[in-house]
Each structure stands twice: as C-alpha cells, then as structure tokens.
Amino acid sequence: MSRVVIPSLVAFGLLLPGYASAAECNASATPARQKAAIHTLMSRMTLAEKLGQLNQIGRQAVATGAAGTQGQSGDDVIAAGGVGSFLGVRGVAETRHLQEIAVTRSRLKIPLLFADDVIHGYRTTFPVPLAEAGSFDPEMAERSARIAAVEATASGIHWTYAPMVDIARDPRWGRVVEGSGEDPYLGSLMAAARVRGFQGRDLTAHDSLLATAKHFVAYGAAEGGRDYNIASMSPQTLHDVYLPPFKAAVDAGAGSIMASFNELDGTPMHANGALINGLLRKQWRWNGLVVSDYTGVMELMHHGIADNRADAGERALRAGVDVDMVSEIYAKDLPQRVSSGHLPLAVVDASVERVLATKCRLGLFDDPYHGADVARERASILTAEHRRAARDAAGRSIVLLKNTQEALPLRKDIGKVAVIGPLADEPWAMLGNWPGDGKPEDAVTPLAALKKSLGERRVAYARGTGLLGDDRSGFDAAVAEAKSSDVVLLFVGEGPEMSAEAASRSSLDLPGNQQALADALAATGKPVIAILLNGRPLSVGKLADASSALVEAWFPGIEGGNAIGDVLFGDVNPAARLAITFPRNVGQVPIYYAHKNTGRPPNAGEKYTSKYIDVPWTPLYPFGFGLSYTTFRYDGLKIASPRIAANGRQKVSVAVTNTGKRAGDEVVQLYLRDEVASVTRPLRQLRGFRRIHLDAGESRVVEFELGREDYAFHDAAMHKVVEPGRFDVFIGGSSEATLSGSFEVTAGR
Ligand code: GLC
Numbered sequence: 001m002s003r004v005v006i007p008s009l010v011a012f013g014l015l016l017p018g019y020a021s022a023a024e025c026n027a028s029a030t031p032a033r034q035k036a037a038i039h040t041l042m043s044r045m046t047l048a049e050k051l052g053q054l055n056q057i058g059r060q061a062v063a064t065g066a067a068g069t070q071g072q073s074g075d076d077v078i079a080a081g082g083v084g085s086f087l088g089v090r091g092v093a094e095t096r097h098l099q100e101i102a103v104t105r106s107r108l109k110i111p112l113l114f115a116d117d118v119i120h121g122y123r124t125t126f127p128v129p130l131a132e133a134g135s136f137d138p139e140m141a142e143r144s145a146r147i148a149a150v151e152a153t154a155s156g157i158h159w160t161y162a163p164m165v166d167i168a169r170d171p172r173w174g175r176v177v178e179g180s181g182e183d184p185y186l187g188s189l190m191a192a193a194r195v196r197g198f199q200g201r202d203l204t205a206h207d208s209l210l211a212t213a214k215h216f217v218a219y220g221a222a223e224g225g226r227d228y229n230i231a232s233m234s235p236q237t238l239h240d241v242y243l244p245p246f247k248a249a250v251d252a253g254a255g256s257i258m259a260s261f262n263e264l265d266g267t268p269m270h271a272n273g274a275l276i277n278g279l280l281r282k283q284w285r286w287n288g289l290v291v292s293d294y295t296g297v298m299e300l301m302h303h304g305i306a307d308n309r310a311d312a313g314e315r316a317l318r319a320g321v322d323v324d325m326v327s328e329i330y331a332k333d334l335p336q337r338v339s340s341g342h343l344p345l346a347v348v349d350a351s352v353e354r355v356l357a358t359k360c361r362l363g364l365f366d367d368p369y370h371g372a373d374v375a376r377e378r379a380s381i382l383t384a385e386h387r388r389a390a391r392d393a394a395g396r397s398i399v400l401l402k403n404t405q406e407a408l409p410l411r412k413d414i415g416k417v418a419v420i421g422p423l424a425d426e427p428w429a430m431l432g433n434w435p436g437d438g439k440p441e442d443a444v445t446p447l448a449a450l451k452k453s454l455g456e457r458r459v460a461y462a463r464g465t466g467l468l469g470d471d472r473s474g475f476d477a478a479v480a481e482a483k484s485s486d487v488v489l490l491f492v493g494e495g496p497e498m499s500a501e502a503a504s505r506s507s508l509d510l511p512g513n514q515q516a517l518a519d520a521l522a523a524t525g526k527p528v529i530a531i532l533l534n535g536r537p538l539s540v541g542k543l544a545d546a547s548s549a550l551v552e553a554w555f556p557g558i559e560g561g562n563a564i565g566d567v568l569f570g571d572v573n574p575a576a577r578l579a580i581t582f583p584r585n586v587g588q589v590p591i592y593y594a595h596k597n598t599g600r601p602p603n604a605g606e607k608y609t610s611k612y613i614d615v616p617w618t619p620l621y622p623f624g625f626g627l628s629y630t631t632f633r634y635d636g637l638k639i640a641s642p643r644i645a646a647n648g649r650q651k652v653s654v655a656v657t658n659t660g661k662r663a664g665d666e667v668v669q670l671y672l673r674d675e676v677a678s679v680t681r682p683l684r685q686l687r688g689f690r691r692i693h694l695d696a697g698e699s700r701v702v703e704f705e706l707g708r709e710d711y712a713f714h715d716a717a718m719h720k721v722v723e724p725g726r727f728d729v730f731i732g733g734s735s736e737a738t739l740s741g742s743f744e745v746t747a748g749r
Contacts (some may be wrong), residue, residue, distance in 0.1 A: 419459055503535075581623050669731065729742060
C-alpha cells in the first residue's frame with residue numbers, strides 16, 4: 001500500500017480565518033503557537049469529544065465492539081470521536097485502518113495514538129531489562145531501545161509503555177525482571193538510556209516512540225513481594241531510592257508516565273494528586289502525559305476510596321491521571337459529573353490539552369501515520385542487523401557466577417555434549433514474559449544453537465524433567481546421555497509465566513524437581529555446567545554446589561541460544577554483573593547491598609548482633625558481582641582532594657590491570673559511604689561504574705568525578721542536604737569491593 005500523503009489540517013477544515021493554524025500543532029511550531037493551535041481545537045470540541053481523547057481502549061474491545069455504547073462498533077466509536085488512543089493494536093495494516101477512520105470520518109479528525117508494551121524489543125526480542133541492566137552498559141540498552149523503536153513505529157505504534165523503572169529489592173515480586181534491579185544509581189542511568197533510545201532526538205521523526213516511565217511509584221516495594229500489594233516507606237526512602245529513576249526519565253525527556261496499581265502509605269497512586277500534580281507537574285515542572293495502568297482508575301473502588309465508577313474517575317482525573325486505560329470510566333461515567341458542575345470542565349481540559357500536545361509533539365496532526373507503511377514495516381522488522389544486536393546484547397548481559405577449575409570456556413574440540421533440562425529447547429525461555437511482537441519461531445534456543453555450532457552428532461539431548469511437579473521418569477535417559485558425554489550443559493530455571501506481572505513466588509528455589517535432576521547428573525561424575533534461564537534471583541546454592549560452573553543467562557532474547565553458546569565456548573568473555581542481590585534463601589528477603597549498619601552490625605562471633613542463627617547474613621551472590629574468563633587487579637587508588645566543600649567536585653582514580661591470559665571487559669564500580677550524618681546512611685551506595693575492555697596484561701587508569709548529587713540525601717526534615725564529615729570510597733569489581741580511601745566534606749548544605 002503506497003503511503004497516503006495526508007494533507008495538512010487545512011484539508012481537515014480546521015484552519016479557520018482568525019484562528020491559529022492547527023497545522024502548527026507539531027513540534028516545529030513554537031510552544032506558544034502550538035498552545036494556541038490546541039486551544040483553537042479545544043474550543044470546538046464537545047464534552048464527549050474531550051472525554052473521548054482521555055479514553056484508551058484495548059484492541060480486543062474494538063474487535064468485539066465492546067468499546068461502544070448502545071452497541072456501537074469500535075469503528076463507530078472512533079468516528080464519533082469517543083476514543084483518543086488504543087492499547088495493543090499491532091501492525092501497519094490495522095493501525096492505518098483505524099487511523100484512517102479517525103482522520104477522515106470523525107468530526108474534528110483528531111489522530112489516534114497507538115500504544116503497546118514494547119518492553120525489551122518489538123519483533124526482535126532483546127534480553128529482559130534486568131539482564132540488560134547487568135551489562136552495566138547504558139549505551140547498549142539505549143541501542144536495544146532504539147531498535148525496538150524502529151521496529152514498533154514501522155508497525156504503526158507511537159507510544160510504548162516502557163521503560164519500567166521500578167526499584168525492586170524483593171525477588172519474590174515477579175516484576176523484578178522488567179526493571180533494572182535494586183539500585184537507584186544504575187536504575188537511573190538505565191531509565192535515561194532507554195528513554196533516549198525509544199524517543200530518539202526528535203519525536204516527530206518517524207522512528208521515534210513516545211516513552212513511558214512506569215509504574216509511578218514504589219510499585220516494587222509491594223509488601224511480601226506480592227504483586228499489587230500495598231507499599232509503605234519513609235519519605236526519605238521514597239525520595240532517595242524509588243523516585244530517582246523517574247526523575248532521570250523525566251530529565252531525559254520521557255513524554256509519558258504510568259501510574260502504578262499500588263497504594264503508597266494509604267493513598268492509591270491513581271488518586272495521588274500530591275505526587276502526580278504536586279511532585280511531577282509542579283515541583284519537577286513536567287507536563288507530559290500520565291496514563292493509568294490498565295483498570296487502575298476503576299480499582300480505586302477496590303482500594304475503598306471511591307464509592308462508584310464516577311467517584312473513581314473524578315478522583316483519578318483530579319489527581320492528574322490524564323488517560324484512562326480500558327475501564328472507559330472517563331468516557332462513560334464523567335459526562336454527568338461535568339454537566340452537573342461536580343467536576344469542573346477545567347480539570348478535563350487540562351488533561352485534554354496534554355493529550356493533544358502529545359499528539360502535536362509526535363507530529364500526528366501533520367502525519368497521522370507517522371510514516372508507517374507496509375514497505376517500511378517489511379524492511380524494518382527482524383533484520384540481520386537487529387539480530388546481531390540482540391545477540392551482542394545477550395552476550396553482554398550473561399553473568400558468570402561460578403567457574404571452578406576453569407570448567408569454562410569449553411574447548412571447541414570437546415567430544416560429546418549432553419544438553420539437558422526443561423529449558424534447553426524452550427523458545428519462550430528466550431523471549432520472556434513481555435516479548436512484544438516476538439515470536440517463538442524466531443527464537444534460537446540453546447539446543448538449536450549448539451547443534452548448529454557443534455553438529456548434531458556431538459550433541460545429545462534429554463529434557464530430563466519439567467518445570468513443575470516431581471516426575472522423575474526422564475531422569476534415567478538424562479543420566480544415560482550424561483554418562484556417554486564429555487560434559488553436561490544443564491538448562492534450568494523458571495518458565496516465563498513464573499515471572500513478570502501477577503507472578504509473585506513465595507519461594508526462590510528452583511521450581512519442581514530440577515535440583516534433583518542436577519544432583520542426579522552431578523552423581524555421574526561428569527562436569528555439569530548449569531545455565532539459568534529465569535526472571536528473578538533464585539536461591540541456587542545447591543545448584544552451584546552440584547555444578548562446576550554456573551551461568552546466569554536470564555531470558556536472553558531471540559538470539560539467546562547463540563549468545564549462550566558464544567559464552568560457553570569463549571567467543572564471548574562474560575563480563576555482566578548482577579543488578580540485583582541473590583539471597584541464600586527467601587528468608588533473607590529483603591536483602592540488598594545498600595543496607596544500613598544498624599546499632600548491632602552482624603558479627604559471627606557475637607550472639608547479640610543483627611544476623612540469623614541458621615544462615616549467614618550475607619547474600620549468595622552480591623549486587624555488582626560477576627566473574628570473567630580472565631582476572632583483574634585494582635591498585636593505585638587516588639583521591640584528588642583530601643577535603644572538599646559540599647558543592648565541591650572530587651576526582652577519584654584507580655589503575656585496573658588485566659592479569660589473565662585473555663582479553664576481557666571489567667565493570668569497575670565505585671561505592672561511597674557517608675560515615676556519620678543526621679540520619680542513618682547506607683554502608684555503601686553505587687556512585688560510578690565503567691565497563692572497560694582490557695587486553696591480557698593491559699593496564700588502564702579509570703577516573704571518576706563526584707559532585708554534590710553523589711553526597712546529598714534527604715534529611716529528617718526532607719531537605720536535600722550534604723552534611724560535613726568523612727566519606728569512604730570503595731572501588732572494585734562488585735559491591736563487596738575492598739580497595740578503599742576517604743575524604744572530608746568540610747562544609748554542609
Ligand atoms: C499491565 C501492566 C503494565 C502494562 C499495562 C498495559 O497491567 O501493569 O505494565 O503496561 O498493563 O498492558
């Protein structure tokens with residue numbers, strides 16, 4: 001289908017004498033002209049058309065016609081101006097069809113927005129965000145998001161509900177997989193990188209995708225790790241831990257934010273005017289689009305702060321939630337509230353203006369199709385270049401957790417390989433739980449990759465067991481294959497349905513009887529290399545004990561099988577780190593590196609100190625941890641100024657040497673501790689990292705610069721302050737770095 005050149009708004013009859021041209025309703029117009037054009041448009045809209053702009057319906061509603069009132073079909077609702085955006089419509093044919101109705105049949109011809117969950121790739125699925133965060137390579141994450149934007153926009157999508165920027169310190173919560181882990185510093189850099197990747201430099205560009213920082217806010221602090229549960233925390237924790245990634249996304253230009261399902265300290269986020277209108281809009285001076293999370297508006301009734309749908313709708317709109325996703329409360333239950341004067345029209349207008357301004361920013365009034373057509377879609381999707389990028393991203397996101405007697409990398413002339421486990425040939429374990437338009441037939445599983453690289457004859461396969469239950473009928477075959485092979489590659493972990501939304505687990509153990517299978521294979525005496533495919537930290541101490549090497553591959557994307565092969569055979573030297581702490585068992589949760597010292601710091605030799613009597617208080621694997629096929633030495637730590645003022649800059653440098661026999665990347669990490677302050681401070685906080693590549697024997701001096709932001713925190717009165725005192729610096733390859741130094745901050749505030 002050739003691209004229909006959409007005439008400017010003159011043809012839409014919106015350019016009326018004496019009115020600002022609505023055709024200036026795009027990013028190239030000055031803000032003043034844009035505002036005037038939008039007000040021109042709004043002055044001609046009915047209340048129903050205004051509320052229609054705030055109404056987002058799902059694809060299925062259009063298909064079943066459920067979207068309309070009085071049995072209207074989805075198309076009729078569009079033609080009547082009753083919908084402003086869609087969720088989950090994919091493909092240029094479908095999006096163009098619906099858009100054409102909006103811009104030719106509706107009275108005011110306002111273009112639609114098409115939104116979708118493009119979380120870690122569109123058709124080319126990349127590693128899950130938690131894996132990519134472990135690459136400690138924001139530029140790579142930006143590249144992945146950029147490719148996702150190129151593919152999604154080619155399919156007619158304008159708006160993605162990503163990046164998910166929720167800090168998460170409880171791996172029972174299934175959605176840890178969607179974010180960047182436990183640390184606000186890493187999470188903030190990843191949030192900004194993904195926003196830049198999705199949005200590009202100019203939102204009117206045809207491959208720019210409006211980004212959404214979600215879920216605002218503190219969704220990851222769900223009590224008990226149980227999804228959708230309440231969150232409660234001190235204002236200091238909210239502002240120093242959970243809000244920074246949102247601020248980073250806003251500072252990077254994120255055009256949209258999604259409210260979260262949870263309540264925070266008694267106020268459901270969909271009715272939290274203090275944090276939406278107050279903090280986001282007033283204090284941060286951000287005027288983007290706030291969208292509900294699915295039926296979050298309706299759920300205010302379940303929360304018990306709204307008596308009926310209209311109440312819920314009014315509470316959410318007044319709080320600043322502009323777009324109502326799928327509950328259709330704004331469109332169906334608010335007209336009466338407004339016409340009765342209960343809900344001021346000005347409240348509606350504020351949100352309508354933000355929706356229209358967003359459409360302007362995307363240039364949709366000039367080109368409602370955002371340049372999407374069949375030819376572009378075909379040329380953009382799943383290209384060889386995109387596949388290469390996905391394979392590179394997966395290789396840079398795989399973490400080596402254990403490697404005894406250099407079990408890895410495997411020699412390429414190794415004899416026979418036994419590929420065992422329920423996830424060795426599971427394409428969905430490559431895609432994860434938010435695969436976008438990713439398809440299992442596109443995914444390269446580990447078994448497929450190993451057969452291709454080693455040849456069928458050298459690869460034996462046995463599934464061994466399932467992911468759930470205790471069926472051991474496959475054990476014998478698996479053990480037999482192990483005995484007749486030179487090495488066992490055991491692929492275990494979680495199914496993607498055990499991860500992401502509504503997938504909280506009360507246990508962090510390997511599900512089912514996978515551990516029993518690992519033990520049976522270890523009993524053969526053959527070296528077992530265990531590869532984890534999972535969406536959360538797991539308590540895999542026993543698996544590590546049964547294995548010569550342990551590799552964390554997460555859900556690595558459609559090229560995951562190839563990337564795992566690259567790492568196992570040394571074509572890629574693993575360098576990724578953990579972006580989230582691995583507990584020894586679920587009883588330790590929450591456990592994270594940036595913890596406080598307490599009044600009785602843990603001490604194995606003293607009973608009355610903060611620890612457990614049945615397990616060590618330390619994690620199985622700490623934040624920032626990961627091994628390499630080479631080794632690195634840190635020395636020559638230099639702190640430029642022994643004393644600095646509160647706003648002073650501090651330079652820290654360290655010499656890093658590759659002391660091994662092969663080249664590799666090292667993630668050099670800098671942590672800071674404020675020794676004494678007016679409120680307790682974490683023992684360590686990540687304040688800098690560099691992923692560097694060093695050839696064997698090569699040394700490099702790595703420099704960091706610290707500033708006020710790195711020392712500041714919210715005090716008891718919620719002032720963001722820097723207080724005088726000694727700061728300790730720790731530098732190394734994980735949050736347990738030992739090389740340290742210190743400096744004084746001499747003046748506060
Ligand atoms: C879901 C998720 C949210 C997603 C939205 C639209 O419930 O919480 O992350 O973007 O609905 O699919």
